[in-house]
Amino acid sequence: MKKNQFIEKLIHGIFLLLGLITVGCVLLITVYLVISGIPAIKEIGFVDFLFGKEWASTASEPKYGILPFILTSIYGTAGAIIIGVPVGFMTAVYLSKMASPKVKSVMQAAVSLLAGIPSVVYGLVGMLVLVPGIRKVFNVPDGASLLAAIIVLAIMILPSIIKMSITALDAVPKEYEDASLALGATPIETYFKVSVPAAKSGIAAAVVLGVGRAIGEAMAVMMVAGNVPNMPDSLFQSVRFLTTAVSSEMSYSSGLQRQALFSIALVLFLFIMLINVTLNFFLKREKE
Amino acid sequence: MSNIITVKDMNLWYGDHQALHNINIEIPEKSITAFIGPSGCGKSTFLKTLNRMNDLIPSVKITGDIRYNDADIFGKDVDVNSLRKEIGMVFQKPNPFPMSIYDNVAYGPRTHGITNKAQLDEIVERALRDAAIWDEVKDRLKKNALGMSGGQQQRLCIARALAVQPKILLMDEPTSALDPISTSRIEELVMELKNKYTIVMVTHNMQQALRVSDNTAFFLLGELVEFGKTDDIFSQPKDKRTEDYITGRFG
Ligand SMILES: Nc1ncnc2c1ncn2[C@@H]1O[C@H](COP(=O)(O)OP(=O)(O)OP(=O)(O)O)[C@@H](O)[C@H]1O
Ligand SMILES: [Mg+2]
16 A cells, blocks of 8 residues: 555656656756847847848948848748648648548648658758749749748648648537538538638647748758848848858857857747747637 | 428438338428437438438438429439528537527528628528527527527527528437427427428427327338328327337337
8 A cells, every 4th residue: 555655656756757857948948048148139239139130240340130030030931821821721621521531541641741851851852943943933043032931831831730720620520510511501611611610729720830830940941042141122032041040150150149149049939939829829729 | 281202112221231121201291290210210311311411421322212392302403502401400419500699590591692781680580589599599699609508509500490491390309408398498399380391300209209290200120110190100000010119118
């Protein structure tokens, strides 16, 4: 009896410890980012840093404005969402509601495969196919651009949007659909007027997850976006994202420049926190 | 009174399993027809055949002839959605949409192209009145329907079915999930409705069949054993199996 209790307690303790390790990691990263990110922001000035239009970290008179990165990340993510969400959403409706079981299983396997491809491969294919393609089709000097990044990101977020939307749509009780069909609504009307609204918070969560993936992606966009710190004035501009701003200068940076990179990481971190909070909000509403 | 539905030599299979054998029945207009029989005998299956909800199950195969107002319901020129608009259905488990009470009732009319607000208001009110639930919900039409009691939800589902102005209302054990008070309200309602609609109702409750229906059909193992005036079926059944069932010696 006593021994059993002791084992219970021991196991409880081990699990608690393991849980705390995760929480500890998050806290550590947060604290570290805040501590190392603040000094540069102070030195450069909050407004100059966030809203400065020029990034010239290695110039004799260096400029540390990250507005180009922030806007690029926002535009790039928004563009990926505008393309990726309708495609992913329609695919999910098709697979969940219309496709035959055979088609559904084949296509779901393909989607899972797409999710498993490492981002460097997306980047590689983007570099070799997409970038030259854009140069030819739009007749621009360099295809490595915001547009190329948007397209690659759109494809990269497809799997998570499709999978989560399918889960949400599959969970819609069949009784709702039967009721709609029995009222004389067509299957398509039923899917869009009953099934989709019933699954809407799950679908919203899928979109937020896609945003999170897109904004955090570094490798693939580094390879196709040109990686030049320009303001994203046009789709064909070579640009640099928040993620790639950190990774591309880290290895040779020093002093204020290095500190500024930490500040960029902090900004990115805050963006992602915001997205997570939004995601949790939708997921909670889904449960209710 | 003329027959609104005529079924001749109808058979139905789920894959290899034959669920209905050689059904013949004529359902009179503006009356209440009750389907009784033990669990698994095919009552729901037959009911769902009448508005072609069985089409949604890929393994189902049907032979024979089913006529609604003398037209073959499986005819080439029949639009299944229009058929289902005319032959409405209320399910065993109340299944309101997760929307407001108003939107639930307005769903059908909207689907069939009515957008005028005043017209919709009128249809919704009439349907809710016909389903004897108007007084209970008139002050909370914008509230989510899932917040209602089971009995209210079922009457809402009846209102939703009535809002598309069907000719026939198929009801699959509409009171099996309800308490006695809600049940008797729905029974009263059904008897009211037969002035305007033809009602076909599956029930496990013998007393209910006796109380409300004009005609009764007794199903057993996928066969229609006996069909006739409710009073005759319950007082002097012709078939021994019917007698055993209604006297409780069976099923
Ligand atoms: N979707 C289905 N696929 C395969 N077989 C089915 C399906 N639905 C019903 N059946 C079978 O058809 C037969 C009749 O079922 P049905 O649901 O019509 O019975 P019921 O008379 O309505 O029973 P209950 O009173 O329990 O509702 C049963 O043997 C059942 O197993
Ligand atoms: Mg049944």
